[in-house]
Amino acid sequence: MAQHTVLFVLFDAVQSLDVTGPLEVFAGAEKHSPGTYRIRTASLDGAPVRTSSGLAVAPDQALGNRLDAHTLVVPGGEGTRTPDPGLVGWLREHGPRAERLVSVCTGAVLLAAAGLLDGRRATTHWAYCDKLARDHPAVEVDPDPIYVRDGHVATSAGVTSGIDLALALVEEDLGREVALDIARHLVVFLRRPGNQAQFSAQLAAQTARREPLREVQSWITEHPDADLTVESLAARASLSPRHFARAFQTETGMPPGRYVDRVRLEHARRLLEDTTDGIEEISRASGYGTPEAMRRAFGKALGAAPAEYRRRFRPAPAH
Numbered sequence: 445m446a447q448h449t450v451l452f453v454l455f456d457a458v459q460s461l462d463v464t465g466p467l468e469v470f471a472g473a474e475k476h477s478p479g480t481y482r483i484r485t486a487s488l489d490g491a492p493v494r495t496s497s498g499l500a501v502a503p504d505q506a507l508g509n510r511l512d513a514h515t516l517v518v519p520g521g522e523g524t525r526t527p528d529p530g531l532v533g534w535l536r537e538h539g540p541r542a543e544r545l546v547s548v549c550t551g552a553v554l555l556a557a558a559g560l561l562d563g564r565r566a567t568t569h570w571a572y573c574d575k576l577a578r579d580h581p582a583v584e585v586d587p588d589p590i591y592v593r594d595g596h597v598a599t600s601a602g603v604t605s606g607i608d609l610a611l612a613l614v615e616e617d618l619g620r621e622v623a624l625d626i627a628r629h630l631v632v633f634l635r636r637p638g639n640q641a642q643f644s645a646q647l648a649a650q651t652a653r654r655e656p657l658r659e660v661q662s663w664i665t666e667h668p669d670a671d672l673t674v675e676s677l678a679a680r681a682s683l684s685p686r687h688f689a690r691a692f693q694t695e696t697g698m699p700p701g702r703y704v705d706r707v708r709l710e711h712a713r714r715l716l717e718d719t720t721d722g723i724e725e726i727s728r729a730s731g732y733g734t735p736e737a738m739r740r741a742f743g744k745a746l747g748a749a750p751a752e753y754r755r756r757f758r759p760a761p762a763h
Contacts, residue, residue: 531554570601668708
C-alpha cells in the first residue's frame with residue numbers, strides 16, 4: 445500500500461494511553477512493513493502538552509493550516525470536558541478532509557463538538573455515552589460496542605479499545621497476519637470484534653450492593669450450565685422471584701435473564717477461543733444445551749455462528 449500518514453492530536457490533559465496504545469500499534473505495523481505508516485503527533489500550536497497523568501509530551505509539529513494526513517486520530521481524556529474552542533474549530537475545518545477520522549474514548553466529544561458525528565452512529569467510554577447523547581442529539585450514540593465504524597469515521601470506547609480499533613485498521617490496510625503479529629508482540633489478543641460489549645457481565649456484577657445478589661452473580665459465573673431460571677436464582681438468594689428480579693435489575697442495570705445470557709455467551713466464547721472442545725461439548729458446558737441453541741445466541745449477539753467465530757477469533761498456533 446502507499447504510505448499513510450497517521451496524525452495524533454495532542455492537547456493538555458489528554459489521556460496518555462489513548463495516544464500511546466494506538467500509536468504503538470501503527471508503529472509496530474511500520475516496523476513490520478517499512479514504508480507503510482508515517483506517524484506524527486501535533487498540538488494546536490506545536491507546544492508541549494501535559495497529559496492527565498502529568499506526563500509531558502512534546503509533539504512533532506503544530507496542527508497547522510492544512511491537514512496532511514490519511515488517518516486523523518483524536519484521543520480523549522480530561523481535556524475534553526471543557527474543549528478548547530481553537531481545537532474544536534480546527535477539527536471542524538480540517539477533520540472532513542481526513543480519509544479516516546478516528547476517536548479514542550472521549551475524543552468522540554471533540555468530534556461531536558465539531559459537528560463531525562452528526563447523523564452518524566458512534567460510541568465513547570460507557571460513563572460518558574449518556575452525556576454525549578444529551579449534548580449532541582444529532583449523534584446516534586451506541587453505548588455497548590467497543591468500537592463503531594460508520595463510513596470513514598471510527599469511534600472507540602475507553603482506553604484499551606483504541607488498541608482494538610487500531611489493530612482493526614491495520615488489518616484493513618495490511619491483512620490479518622500482520623495485525624496478529626503486532627497483537628502478539630504487544631501481548632494482546634486480536635480477538636475482540638467491534639460489537640463486543642464494553643464491559644462484561646462479570647464487571648457489571650461488581651455493582652451489586654447486597655451480599656445475596658453478589659453471591660448469586662458469582663454462582664451464575666461459576667455454573668453457567670446450571671438451572672439459572674429466575675425461580676432457581678431467587679431461591680438461592682432467599683427472595684421471592686418478583687422481588688429478586690426487581691432487585692437484580694435495580695442493582696446491576698439489567699434483568700437476570702440478560703445477565704445469564706451474557707455470562708453464557710462469554711463462557712462459550714472463551715471456550716471457543718482457548719480450547720479445542722467440540723461445539724456440542726461447549727454448548728452443554730455453557731448452558732445452551734444444544735448446538736442449535738448456541739448458534740441462535742451467537743447469531744443474535746455477534747452475527748456469526750460459533751464455528752465462524754472460532755475461525756475468526758481464535759489465535760493462530762505459534763510456530
